Amino acid sequence: MAESETPLLDELLKGKWPSFIKEMKDMADTKPMVRDVLRQLEQSYRDKKTHWKHGGIVGVKGYGGGIIGRYSDSPEKFPGAAHFHTVRVNQPAGWFYSSEALRELCDIFEKYGSGLTNMHGSTGDIILLGTTTDELEPIFSALTEKGWDLGGSGSALRTPSCCVGPARCEWAMFDCLDVCHELTHFYQDEIHRPAFPYKFKIKVSGCPNDCVSAIARSDFSIIGTWKDDIIIDQEEMRKYHAEGKDILRSAVMLCPTRAIEWDGENIEIDNENCVRCMQCINAFPKGLAPGNVRGATILLGSKAPIVQGALFSSVLIPFMEIEEGYAEIKDVLERVWDVWDDHGENKERIGELVERMGKGEFLEQVGIEPDVQMVCHPRENPYVFYDEYLEEED
Amino acid sequence: MAESETPLLDELLKGKWPSFIKEMKDMADTKPMVRDVLRQLEQSYRDKKTHWKHGGIVGVKGYGGGIIGRYSDSPEKFPGAAHFHTVRVNQPAGWFYSSEALRELCDIFEKYGSGLTNMHGSTGDIILLGTTTDELEPIFSALTEKGWDLGGSGSALRTPSCCVGPARCEWAMFDCLDVCHELTHFYQDEIHRPAFPYKFKIKVSGCPNDCVSAIARSDFSIIGTWKDDIIIDQEEMRKYHAEGKDILRSAVMLCPTRAIEWDGENIEIDNENCVRCMQCINAFPKGLAPGNVRGATILLGSKAPIVQGALFSSVLIPFMEIEEGYAEIKDVLERVWDVWDDHGENKERIGELVERMGKGEFLEQVGIEPDVQMVCHPRENPYVFYDEYLEEED
Amino acid sequence: MNARKTDIGCPDYKKFLPPVVHANYGKWKYHEVLKPGVTVHVGHSGDKLFTVRVGSPRLLSVKSIRFFCDMADKYCEGFLRFTSRSNIEMLTATEENIEPMIKEIEAAGWPVGGTANSISNIIHTQGWVHCHTSATDASGLVKSVMDDLYDDFVSHGVPGRLKLAVACCLNMCGAVHASDIAILGIHRRPPKVDSEALTNFCEIPTTIAACPTGAIRADITEDGQKTLKINESQCMYCGACYTACPKLPIADALNDGLSIWVGGKCANARSIPQFTKMVVPWIPNNPPRWPEVVEAVRTIVDVYKEHGKPWERMADMIDRIGWARFFKLTGFEFTKYHIDDYKLATKSFNASMHLRF
Amino acid sequence: MNARKTDIGCPDYKKFLPPVVHANYGKWKYHEVLKPGVTVHVGHSGDKLFTVRVGSPRLLSVKSIRFFCDMADKYCEGFLRFTSRSNIEMLTATEENIEPMIKEIEAAGWPVGGTANSISNIIHTQGWVHCHTSATDASGLVKSVMDDLYDDFVSHGVPGRLKLAVACCLNMCGAVHASDIAILGIHRRPPKVDSEALTNFCEIPTTIAACPTGAIRADITEDGQKTLKINESQCMYCGACYTACPKLPIADALNDGLSIWVGGKCANARSIPQFTKMVVPWIPNNPPRWPEVVEAVRTIVDVYKEHGKPWERMADMIDRIGWARFFKLTGFEFTKYHIDDYKLATKSFNASMHLRF
Numbered sequence A, B: 001m002a003e004s005e006t007p008l009l010d011e012l013l014k015g016k017w018p019s020f021i022k023e024m025k026d027m028a029d030t031k032p033m034v035r036d037v038l039r040q041l042e043q044s045y046r047d048k049k050t051h052w053k054h055g056g057i058v059g060v061k062g063y064g065g066g067i068i069g070r071y072s073d074s075p076e077k078f079p080g081a082a083h084f085h086t087v088r089v090n091q092p093a094g095w096f097y098s099s100e101a102l103r104e105l106c107d108i109f110e111k112y113g114s115g116l117t118n119m120h121g122s123t124g125d126i127i128l129l130g131t132t133t134d135e136l137e138p139i140f141s142a143l144t145e146k147g148w149d150l151g152g153s154g155s156a157l158r159t160p161s162c163c164v165g166p167a168r169c170e171w172a173m174f175d176c177l178d179v180c181h182e183l184t185h186f187y188q189d190e191i192h193r194p195a196f197p198y199k200f201k202i203k204v205s206g207c208p209n210d211c212v213s214a215i216a217r218s219d220f221s222i223i224g225t226w227k228d229d230i231i232i233d234q235e236e237m238r239k240y241h242a243e244g245k246d247i248l249r250s251a252v253m254l255c256p257t258r259a260i261e262w263d264g265e266n267i268e269i270d271n272e273n274c275v276r277c278m279q280c281i282n283a284f285p286k287g288l289a290p291g292n293v294r295g296a297t298i299l300l301g302s303k304a305p306i307v308q309g310a311l312f313s314s315v316l317i318p319f320m321e322i323e324e325g326y327a328e329i330k331d332v333l334e335r336v337w338d339v340w341d342d343h344g345e346n347k348e349r350i351g352e353l354v355e356r357m358g359k360g361e362f363l364e365q366v367g368i369e370p371d372v373q374m375v376c377h378p379r380e381n382p383y384v385f386y387d388e389y390l391e392e393e394d
Numbered sequence C, D: 001m002n003a004r005k006t007d008i009g010c011p012d013y014k015k016f017l018p019p020v021v022h023a024n025y026g027k028w029k030y031h032e033v034l035k036p037g038v039t040v041h042v043g044h045s046g047d048k049l050f051t052v053r054v055g056s057p058r059l060l061s062v063k064s065i066r067f068f069c070d071m072a073d074k075y076c077e078g079f080l081r082f083t084s085r086s087n088i089e090m091l092t093a094t095e096e097n098i099e100p101m102i103k104e105i106e107a108a109g110w111p112v113g114g115t116a117n118s119i120s121n122i123i124h125t126q127g128w129v130h131c132h133t134s135a136t137d138a139s140g141l142v143k144s145v146m147d148d149l150y151d152d153f154v155s156h157g158v159p160g161r162l163k164l165a166v167a168c169c170l171n172m173c174g175a176v177h178a179s180d181i182a183i184l185g186i187h188r189r190p191p192k193v194d195s196e197a198l199t200n201f202c203e204i205p206t207t208i209a210a211c212p213t214g215a216i217r218a219d220i221t222e223d224g225q226k227t228l229k230i231n232e233s234q235c236m237y238c239g240a241c242y243t244a245c246p247k248l249p250i251a252d253a254l255n256d257g258l259s260i261w262v263g264g265k266c267a268n269a270r271s272i273p274q275f276t277k278m279v280v281p282w283i284p285n286n287p288p289r290w291p292e293v294v295e296a297v298r299t300i301v302d303v304y305k306e307h308g309k310p311w312e313r314m315a316d317m318i319d320r321i322g323w324a325r326f327f328k329l330t331g332f333e334f335t336k337y338h339i340d341d342y343k344l345a346t347k348s349f350n351a352s353m354h355l356r357f
């Protein structure tokens, strides 16, 4: 591709950070559609404006999602960009790959599309960035042939994702990869056939460090924690100390509830006041470890700001033991969906429903006992709606 | 008064805390109206229900407030309680009295009313608890004769109040008694002739300890603070230490921004991070004192919860030097009232107006520059309403 | 206008300041609490002002006021003041006067205390003594609770200052929304509609507009009269409609009662001001001594005494130990009614993994 | 149904785990960061797993992916993974492989780093590369900013983890609402109404209902066509109406641009999760390299480097030093637009005397 066609974009070939323009140019030589997309992008850089139109509804047979339709607003100028749909491919839990499997994916993407990807989309999917309507069925066949399926889009369950967890992290309180995998498989219908009031995301983090931002970016957040005391290896703590690690400034003074004492010899933790924030453990992984009674907290409702303001997920089940098969998680999930089905308005995320309905009322609907850990503090206003009042005859 | 008439109330004569029933009974002997009020109260104790009706509009000539009308719902049963209006008398700043002045008040109250008072009402007034419509003009004349005037009620400026301040406190950053007195006198018309959308309260505290709860209970809160460094007397600190006072646990560890260091010999304060909370000064009044550049913060908008939820006042002017005559305070006050007059709805407190209008917009209306100290943090949502946008020709 | 005086404002406070205050006005150096109820303020001049704080029921007869005037004349050069919590403060520059004065005051049945780490007087309101919207009696509650807390008024036995408030309805005249412990009278049944001649007393549109939840709408009685109808499931008993329209009485002996709140504060020391939080949604009215309320307050005070650290206010302690532990220690039940569902409710949800087990 | 496969879900992750992971799955003991980009995880068994983290533009061609497959085959027994920030992680049990692998990867132009106290990759979105509602280009911004922050990716020079995000419109696909530093594309001019054939493309009631501020109402054009009218003073440019109706284009070259945000976080370490806060309301789009944005981010990073204490995230640092000082140190102007006026605005007001001078 001649440099002169995209002088502005070429500026982005400079600099040390790997360039997405280089990635695109690498494909442009063999893929005319990429060349036109680049030319259209150059136009955007000149106009300071997108040149994509609203997506129309495109997809594969039997699925209501997984493809994001995308059309150029100037197909006459950029014919290769006329269609440039996204295919969302459901990633394996934890984003682990064998080179063999990845190569198969690459071959498919190169054959049926632009050969460009996002590894990965913000929700977690493998994204094939750009193909035409005609190629959708063929690419779908090729993918399923090799064991791949589409991810979610629209008012559906979105592709669940999880942190690396037990595969490479000492702090995973349960098998987050397996939970993610199992939920993905168990709810295939919910992923592929949008039937919810709006989108619904699940993210699974092995501990409160929350390396997949479950608390901020998933309607249903499953995050590991523990119930019993932090396990202390005093010897290792003394070693850290001897190495010059500052236990005072990296743990004691940073503990949000000041639950730690360190006298230069021994560390002591007031576990009743420990809020399981992870700070001391993060700082001293050899000396401190989460307890043995491990499980997860379920939190509900996070989302981006459109249009009532962003929400974080908030505690729905303070502690749940995670047992193989994950029946309890599924049970809660389905009860939440039922209430959402009955009461959710169109385009109302579950967090917004809880806000509108009231969390107390929502708990009752969903059949979960109120627990003080669900709130930062009890109500500050006296405006209680009582279910009933006493009458003379009572 | 025969004990048998009020058996339930008589239970409240027992116990060590001074009894309001005793106070009432003490007057009942000479005041039949008090006897009937007691009988009505006994009835309430039996019925678990008030026996007062909505107040009608009563008052003294030329004033729109200062009297709270109160009528019995059973005047036939309790004729002495048929009328039992409250007279709000504006207290002297700081609630200081000479015995002479108090005695004069007592004489007036006994002559023209029940002889019962609240010393004081929650807003700060001296309250004469109970008189009849006929006695209102006479009592008003008697009061003004002796130098007393009524306080506020209704949609008016309410009686300002202030802490004991410079009269007996080392921490008063300015003369809160004088500010309170001056504003009371300067705004007599606003107090006596309700012309606001709703009530408006002013409270003045000499320092952030806020001994009159200005931040929680006044629309316009004037609270003392200082700008420069905390004054340290190391010698006195060492004495405290020698006496066994725990500087670590009473100051260092309680400082909200951890701005204090104490090495057993010297105390050091990072004044840039000190948020003027007063804790360390409270704990060690001989060793630490507020700086010399003293003034006040003006905060706006606190109120009880009816009906949008309770509000605390929030920062309007982070720091104002307090100069005799208080022209700057008056100027701000009047600009606030102007905006309220123009935009406030009926029964909308100023804090509610700010909420509805947006604080940024309110600041513009009232002519005060936005300052980051007015907020805990900048906005968390992207929903900015811009005043204007650029057009092609710009 | 004739000679009728108006707009003279309050008397000048300067007339009422004792000489030692005049001399040291704005020039105090420090203070010390000598014992419960007795403080000394020392001026840069070296002058001393002694204050003796006396508990008061706030509702005072002229007889009692005159008694304190007598005390002031005898021991305080004729001056005294009241505090923002309605206590009486006897002011003297003469140290020797303190003990005889205290003796005489105590002998007359008045408690001396309320300073520093004691439980001071309870800020309260009118109740059945004087108000038409009251769901309870404020003075009776205060008397009952203070009888029980008496020892904490006359001693310094709590970890930090402990500020109590009572209000008899949601209007919260006083300090309920920002107190360490608060008792709040609440209605709990939607107003009854007294259709008879309602339109003579009430403006229909104003009344409808008064309801913050939109629970009220216009209606017609069977005999064709204009009236109002309340959607009961939308009502949270604020009484705003009753204030607008006396034909919507909200008081109801069976359902009126008390709620208990904790953790509010106004001072900026350590933590910023905090709103009070509801911990017991409802206790029935049980006059004349409300034993269940007294018991609940006592429970909270005991937890605070045992678990609070020096200087910690209730809010600070709970912040440290957590609400879960507070509910466990007090034995109060946590219900769905404790979870905010009003306008800013979202901000009260625990949107974090900070949990205690 | 025919042989067409559907609903097979994602492949089993177990197939893709390297042998050392299989052997130590769920049995890791601790980890250490050996140098920027290189970590070791040690199992209770004593086994070691080394990870080399490589920066990625996220938008990868199959060519690049195949390159990493080659590297995996050569050094990692054929396995690799991606992180939640789109970095590539090469996984090996063989310590000797680390250096040659790094050498080869770096030689091909890929940076190794992003661990611990470095600035990791920027979570971002589609922008002009693929999205119809974008107010800016995400990838170009990321490239421009990361070129500038490159040294902080390959070293451990920041006080704590520093997480960046970019999103190209208010939908905030990704992490903008909870990041240490975020760049957000915004529109700043109300949608234009393209009345022509509007009713063919848009449902009038749905579009009116889509607006959260109620700024849209039905209207009639001069020639009697049904159309929509926007009350511009009520519009805050969220684009919700454009999503519902393509005939309300909101993109506008002159007014679209970027806002800069700081202080969000998701982790629960120390403080609870925090939303990001707006610090620069608007910078015009200046492609291809957005120098003003790069400069603003650099300013923030420098302040953080100078004033942050170990482990402190941006939010923790600002909490300690105060927002006033943050604005002073960065030189950003504080305006009325910084003050929240949306639904929960009240909770962001400083209702305290905690002030810094």
Ligand code: SRM
Binding pocket: A055, A068, A070, A086, A088, A118, A120, A121, A122, A123, A124, A125, A126, A127, A151, A159, A199, A201, A216, A217, A218, A302, A303, A304, A305, A306, A307, A349, D124, D125, D126, D130, D131, D132, D133, D171, D172, D173, D174, D175, D243
């Ligand atoms: C591809 C992706 C961005 C990316 O570059 O990675 C994306 C792209 C779009 N998002 Fe998103 N969202 C993507 C992750 C997110 C996330 C992050 C996450 O899932 O962790 C969020 C914030 C979390 C959340 O769900 O709230 C997100 C919040 C939104 C919203 C706002 C929803 C809300 O309730 O606030 C919209 C608007 C809508 O749904 O109408 C939206 C809409 C869109 C649409 C479909 C635009 C539209 O209005 O039709 C975008 C299509 C772009 C395109 O042409 O490819 N996208 N979107 C991400 C999905 C890839 C994947 O499947 O892996």
Ligand code: SRM
Binding pocket: B055, B068, B070, B086, B088, B118, B120, B121, B122, B123, B124, B125, B126, B127, B151, B159, B199, B201, B216, B217, B218, B302, B303, B304, B305, B306, B307, B349, C124, C125, C126, C130, C131, C132, C133, C171, C172, C173, C174, C175, C243
């Ligand atoms: C007498 C007093 C209580 C007391 O026992 O001390 C009082 C008594 C009444 N208050 Fe109050 N308020 C009194 C201080 C307060 C305070 C505290 C304060 O001023 O520091 C508040 C909370 C702060 C505030 O202003 O928000 C307060 C908040 C209310 C409200 C709720 C206003 C709001 O916007 O939230 C109402 C309802 C109303 O205005 O309709 C109210 C209404 C009333 C009325 C007039 C009842 C009514 O609806 O008509 C009460 C008359 C009772 C009676 O029969 O005597 N009162 N009222 C206090 C005034 C005495 C004085 O002048 O010194």
Ligand code: SRM
Binding pocket: B094, B162, B163, B164, B165, B168, B169, B170, B171, B209, B210, B211, B212, B213, B282, B283, C031, C033, C039, C082, C083, C084, C085, C086, C087, C114, C115, C116, C120, C121, C123, C160, C161, C163, C175, C178, C179, C180, C264, C265, C266, C267, C268, C269, C311, C313
């Ligand atoms: C007399 C009075 C002012 C007045 O004008 O009437 C007063 C006087 C003093 N206050 Fe106060 N405060 C008075 C009501 C308040 C209030 C308002 C209230 O009680 O409703 C507050 C805010 C309440 C809140 O936060 O909810 C208040 C919060 C403080 C604080 C901060 C306490 C804290 O740690 O949170 C201090 C500092 C301290 O305790 O050393 C303080 C300190 C003081 C000092 C030590 C100031 C001084 O140097 O003289 C005085 C008290 C001696 C003592 O030990 O009691 N004063 N003080 C009020 C006495 C009320 C009473 O009879 O009990």
Ligand code: SRM
Binding pocket: A094, A162, A163, A164, A165, A168, A169, A170, A171, A209, A210, A211, A212, A213, A282, A283, D031, D033, D039, D082, D083, D084, D085, D086, D087, D114, D115, D116, D117, D120, D121, D123, D160, D161, D163, D175, D178, D179, D180, D264, D265, D266, D267, D268, D269, D311, D313
């Ligand atoms: C690989 C990855 C998980 C994954 O499944 O992909 C991961 C891996 C680790 N994280 Fe993370 N985190 C990863 C994204 C996150 C995220 C999400 C994000 O970046 O968007 C978060 C929450 C972000 C937030 O708060 O906004 C996150 C918050 C943490 C924290 C808490 C940091 C804090 O102090 O606030 C720790 C603890 C620590 O730093 O020691 C942590 C610690 C770790 C450890 C040390 C866990 C372990 O023992 O292996 C791993 C990091 C080695 C290192 O130094 O980087 N990880 N970590 C993600 C790498 C992203 C990247 O390429 O940079």
Ligand code: SF4
Binding pocket: A163, A164, A165, A166, A169, A170, A171, A172, A173, A205, A206, A207, A208, A209, A210, A211, A212
């Ligand atoms: S969330 Fe916890 S378990 Fe998962 S990778 Fe991060 S630190 Fe490890």
Ligand code: SF4
Binding pocket: A251, A254, A255, A256, A257, A258, A259, A260, A269, A273, A274, A275, A276, A277, A278, A279, A280, A281, D270
């Ligand atoms: S995990 Fe957090 S809260 Fe618990 S002791 Fe460690 S630092 Fe403190």
Ligand code: SF4
Binding pocket: B163, B164, B165, B166, B169, B170, B171, B172, B173, B205, B206, B207, B208, B209, B210, B211, B212
């Ligand atoms: S508010 Fe401050 S100045 Fe006023 S009495 Fe209390 S401590 Fe003293």
Ligand code: SF4
Binding pocket: B251, B254, B255, B256, B257, B258, B259, B260, B269, B273, B274, B275, B276, B277, B278, B279, B280, B281, C270
């Ligand atoms: S006044 Fe408060 S913030 Fe300032 S140093 Fe003292 S304790 Fe810290």
Ligand code: SF4
Binding pocket: C125, C126, C127, C131, C132, C133, C134, C135, C167, C168, C169, C170, C171, C172, C173
């Ligand atoms: S709180 Fe309610 S009942 Fe009590 S005095 Fe105030 S308005 Fe009357």
Ligand code: SF4
Binding pocket: C190, C191, C210, C211, C212, C213, C214, C215, C216, C230, C234, C235, C236, C237, C238, C239, C240, C241, C242, C250
């Ligand atoms: S009591 Fe309050 S909520 Fe109930 S109907 Fe009346 S105004 Fe509405």
Ligand code: SF4
Binding pocket: D125, D126, D127, D131, D132, D133, D134, D135, D167, D168, D169, D170, D171, D172, D173
């Ligand atoms: S943030 Fe907005 S413009 Fe960017 S991909 Fe998401 S929806 Fe599209």
Ligand code: SF4
Binding pocket: D190, D191, D210, D211, D212, D213, D214, D215, D216, D230, D234, D235, D236, D237, D238, D239, D240, D241, D242, D250
């Ligand atoms: S951009 Fe948002 S606020 Fe503006 S008119 Fe459209 S929907 Fe309404």
